[in-house]
Amino acid sequence: MKTMKPWYLSRTIWAALVTILTGAAGLAGASPEQVDETALTDALLQGVGAIAGLVALFGRLSATDRIG
Template identity: 40%
Template sequence: MNEDKPWYQSRGVWGGIVALVAALAGLFGVTLDAATHEALTVSLTSAAAAIGAVVAIIGRLAAQKTLR
């Protein structure tokens, strides 16, 4: 595993966030089944990657120096 990537593109990080939210929701009587948990993790990972791409594009367009 030598490939670097931002934290928000990690399924492991998002899986942990979903697990934390599910545990907190469980305290209030809300339950998530395994399929919903997986679907939520995949959706959040995809959304985070899309947001990262938009931020990168906006950053490049706003940059003051040109690329070589």
């Protein structure tokens, strides 16, 4: 592998982070029965939207080429 990519584009890193967070939540006593599925879905979608916005903004601010 000669090319490099940012860590946040790695599916392996994201899968590992989700696994770690899920395990930590289980250790902390979180139970799937206590989760409101609708609220969880809304929160996840809002989080993904916020992260996507930040990535887009950061990408544009750090770009070296013009959009054209």
